[in-house]
Amino acid sequence: MHTYLSVHPKDNVLVALQNLPKGTAIEYNGQSFDLIMDIPSKHKFVTEDLAAGDHVTMYGVLVGKATQPIRRGEQVTTFNLKHDSDEYSVSKRKPYPEWQAPDVSKWQGRTFMGYHRSDGQVGTANYWLVVPLVFCENRNILKLKDAFDKALGYAFPDIYLQQTQELVQLYQTQKSDGIAAYTPSFTSEKPVIKPLFPNLDGIKFLTHESGCGENNQDSALLAALFGAYANNANVAGITVLSLGCQKTQFEDLTNEIKSRNPLFDKPILFYEQQAYGTEFDMLSAAIKGTFQALIEANKLERRPAPLSKLNIGLKCGGSDGFSGISANPVLGHLSDIVVALNGRTYLAEFPELCGVEQELIDRCADEEKAEKFETLMRQYASKAEAVGAGFDMNPSAGNIKDGLITDAIKSAGAAKKGGTAPIADVLNYTEVSKVPGLHLVCTPGNDVLATTGQAAAGATITLFTTGLGTPTGNPICPMVKVATNSKLAQKMSDIIDFDCGPIIVGEKTIEQTAEELLEYCIELASGTFKTKAQLLGQDDFMPWKRGVSL
Structure with a gap:
């Protein structure tokens, strides 16, 4: 087994693949030298004496300059090396050699079982997405998450809640006796879950701290981000919650979706709290509409x-x-x-x-x-x-x-x-x-x-x-x-x-x-x-x- 490694022929540092003690003999480029200090695994040591200002090269590129003399066989650290890198510019652009692609003959004709979308994309999963256009709706998003995950079979048993409940029971029956010696009565092994919709990998509920009270660029980027997520091949459709008065509007989202994919035809469900009035009315409508959409999303099968x-x-x-x-x-x-x-x-x-x-x-x-x-x-x-x-x-x-x-x-x-x-x-x-x-x-x-x-x-x-x-x-x-x-x-x-x-x-x-x-x-x-x-x-x-x- 090799105990150290040269990453690139141009490098003047080697990588320790395991802890190397002081005095370890190093053979490199026809020369021999001993380490002058212990080198921890994963760290680098120099192969030549360096003066302050000398370049340190790794992966064949400049990665830093010595801030003080570094002796051959000495570890590079934050105390003797500072960041530096080569200048770059399109004006220095050189023709890239013809790419030597790896032999992929063994992969030709191979397939995976994916979810085919009408625009030609293929997903590796089939998710329904629920998003808020503004942080004011985060609580409602989490309410929907709790309801759907538990009712549809996507929620795992809460093992940490169970542990806490066991400790509560110990406290109530024995006061503090036995708590210090407590160990959980179950393991962290995840059970196999069987959701209601077998062709739907899950419903994903996103929260964030954006959508209003910020600069226009950040509000626009939120709509762009959700537009890009809706377009992802792993997404079957999207439910959108809005307060109504926020900076990021539903029209902003739909414009971003269409700008990315004119062929987009996934369902988009929209619910605005200020239009519905009460939280109950909006969430009840969102639950019913989303459930109906999930039935349709579940009809898509892997091919x-x-x-x-x-x-x-x-x-x-x-x-x-x-x-x-x-x-x-x-x-x-x-x-x-x-x-x-x-x-x-x-x-x-x-x-x-x-x-x-x-x-x-x-x-x-x-x-x-x-x-x-x-x-x-x-x-x-x-x-x-x-x-x-x-x-x-x-x-x-x-x-x-x-x-x-x-x-x-x-x-x-x-x-x-x-x-x-x-x-x-x-x-x-x-x-x-x-x-x-x-x-x-x-x-x-x-x-x-x-x-x-x-x-x-x-x-x-x-x-x-x-x-x-x-x-x-x-x-x-x-x-x-x-x-x-x-x-x-x-x-x-x-x-x-x-x-x-x-x-x-x-x-x-x-x-x-x-x-x-x-x-x-x-x-x-x-x-x-x-x-x-x-x-x-x-x-x-x-x-x-x-x-x-x-």
């Missing part, structure tokens, strides 16, 4: 669809020092396979593309798309810098602890999720995909803001890599948690779906693992099973208010 109908989001969160060398490259190879099959993939998180912009500019299908990407990146970066939140501040405490010292290191590894395919299109937030291929989607790196944006772009499955453990899910887009290391997969088995750890110990290759993950996705897209996030009811949704978020 075979080619793999070209797969729309896969590529996301990372809670990243560690292994993310860029195991799970992220796995997603990259899977993305290349899907693109070669004429499917669609979505790489988001613009703050986490810092340092690899020029490569992405070169990979854009044409100069117009390259210019759009550069413009969006520069606009975003300048807004961040204006409020003292530059991209260099992106790594979290958990990232740094696990070896992602600068944003450029984190970004170069994150970009591996995009594989090597040409970039077919660049999408601003709430823009939807129009062509097959790899897409760049402008979102923050924030997990929920990014995954919310990917579903808006059209993703019907999201692959989410994590080295530290992140429970994030999405209401309409099944989210697969992909662990970078086996220790995490075992420790947090209730949220992890797939383990890339065997790559680190040399048991499997990136290509083998990517093919296994694609097989997993085909079964998931066919409704054979649900992800851990789906089983936990992890339906995270957060509109991006266009202030600065990283």
